[in-house]
Each structure stands twice: as C-alpha cells, then as structure tokens.
Amino acid sequence: MNSEYHYIGRFAPSPSGPLHFGSLVAALASFLDARSQNGQWLIRIEDLDPPRESPSAPETILKQLKDFELAWDGSVLFQSTRLDAYAAALARLKDRKLTFQCRCSRNKTPSIYPGTCRDAAHAETSAGLPTSTRLRVETCEVSFEDRILGTKTWNLQHQVGDFIIRRKDNLFAYQLAVVVDDAYQNITHIVRGSDLLDSTPRQIFLNQCLDLPQPVYAHLPVILGKDGFKLSKQAMARPISNEDPIRLLRLALKALGQKVIDSVDYSEVLALSILNWDIGQVPKNLSQSITNLSDEDVLK
Secondary structure, X not given: OOOOOOOEEEEOOOOOOOOEHHHHHHHHHHHXXXXXXXXXXXXXXXXXXXXXXXXXXXXXXXHHHHHOOOOOOOOOEEHXXXXXHHHHHHHHHHHOOOEEEEOOOHHHOXXXXXXXXXXXXXXXXXXXXXOEEEEOOOOOEEEEEEOOOEEEEEEHHHHHOOEEEEOOOOOXXXXXXXXXXXXXXXXXXXXXEHHHOOHHHHHHHXXXXXXXXXXXXXXXXXXXXXXXXXXXXXXXXXXXXXXXXXXXXXXXXXXXXXXXXOOOOHXXXXXXXXXXXXXXXXXXXXXXXXXXXXXXXXXX
C-alpha cells in the first residue's frame, strides 16, 4: 500500500458495538497526532471474532466518526477480507519452526504460559481435539520507547510466555492479524489505549519473527467509568451521541491533557486542536476516571 507519507496512523476498533467515550478519546488522539504531522489517518475494522460482533456496528462506528468530523484517508480495511494474508504469515512462522500446537484450556492456563505443550509435538487435531497455535518466545528482552510512557521493557519468557496466534476455533488471533495489517498498511505510528500496552511486546516480537518493520508506539490512559472499571462495549458503556458533540470533544481534549478552545464552533475547535496538539501533555498514567472530567471545569 501507499508508503509515501512519513506518518501513517490508524484507528482500529472492533465491531462489537458502537463507540463509547473511551473510544472517542482514543480515536481523537490518534487523529490529532496524525493530522498535526500532516500524516495519513486510516481506519481498520477488526472483525475477526464473529461471535462477539454486531452486524450493524461497522456502519454505526463509521457514522459516529463522521459525526465528530474525524475524517479518514482511503478505504476502510476490514480484517475479514485478509484471512489469506494471516494464513500466509502463519505458514511462514511454522516453516521457521517458531510455532507449536497447544491443547491446553485457555480458561485454565496461567496468563504467562508455562510451556506445557511446547515440546509435545501435538498434531493440529490432537487426540480428536482441536488445538491452538502458539508462538515460541525466546529468552530475551523486548524494549521500546513509548512516546507517552517512556522506556518500557519486558522479559519475553518471564513476563509474556508463548502466546496464541491461532485459536482452537481456527480464528486468527488479534496479535497476528494486527501485525500483518500494520505492515500491509505501512503504519508508522500507533496511538492507542494503555489496555493494549501488554500486547506491544508480543507484536514487536512477531514483527521480528516475520521480518516486518516496527511502528512507533504511544499508549494513552484508558477511561474508567464511575464504577472504577474501564469503559467498554462488553460492559455496555453508553454510546457517544452527536446531540452535543462539542461538549464531548472538550471532555476528550481534557482527558488528553490538551488545551480546550473556548468556542461554540465544533469545526473551529477541532481545527485548532490539531494545531495545538502536544502529545507531551497527555497524562502519563495508565488510566483516569471519567469523574475527573466534569462539564463544570472542562474549560478551566
């Protein structure tokens, strides 16, 4: 795909429901960062998990972005159209002896995989049961410079472990698909929530295994609801509405530590926010509560 731009960013929602306020904050940060550097901003719909998806969500999400004037470049990429590319990447990893088949129950397996099936040489259907495919990690460290959080380092073996790249139900895992698609779209910069911070060492290692370029990362604080939990589609977070978009834009800018323009003209506030964007002002904490973003002090 087109690689003439020095900056290509993206927003990649899953179509499990409409965008909520936390999604808007992430989309806005990604958009402002790209536009402030005269870069491209792409949209990718990560529709790889049909049981969790809503058929109407993609159309709703795109309409919400249009309502908030977050205009993207080019065509929207749907991951469901890219299955052959993921299969090719998986085959390459298998040819390089970097994978193994795992019959462990995901619900009963520790978050850091203990290596139970690493040397078991299971077939893809082992003892009549389907298996997942895991990537073998090496005994090494992965380190990167986050544009918001600074230097982050993980020991792959002790803090990550062998991780799934194809599920037992034959669906490709997020980690594999996102790496393949970021390379396909020539993504240079990724701005996303810190809930995906732990995915970063996995994706960097996959980039290395597949000889793919590594994007520059920035991880934002995720927005917590009044109950102290992350706003999410699964938790039925309230969808954003276009009834009062400038109020939500101001709240999102405040959440991102940006200057909030005192204007009633939405387009003017958005345009000036591009000019004023400063990623160095984004809070360096991993999360912040929505209760700290009240309307009364949004312009202070």
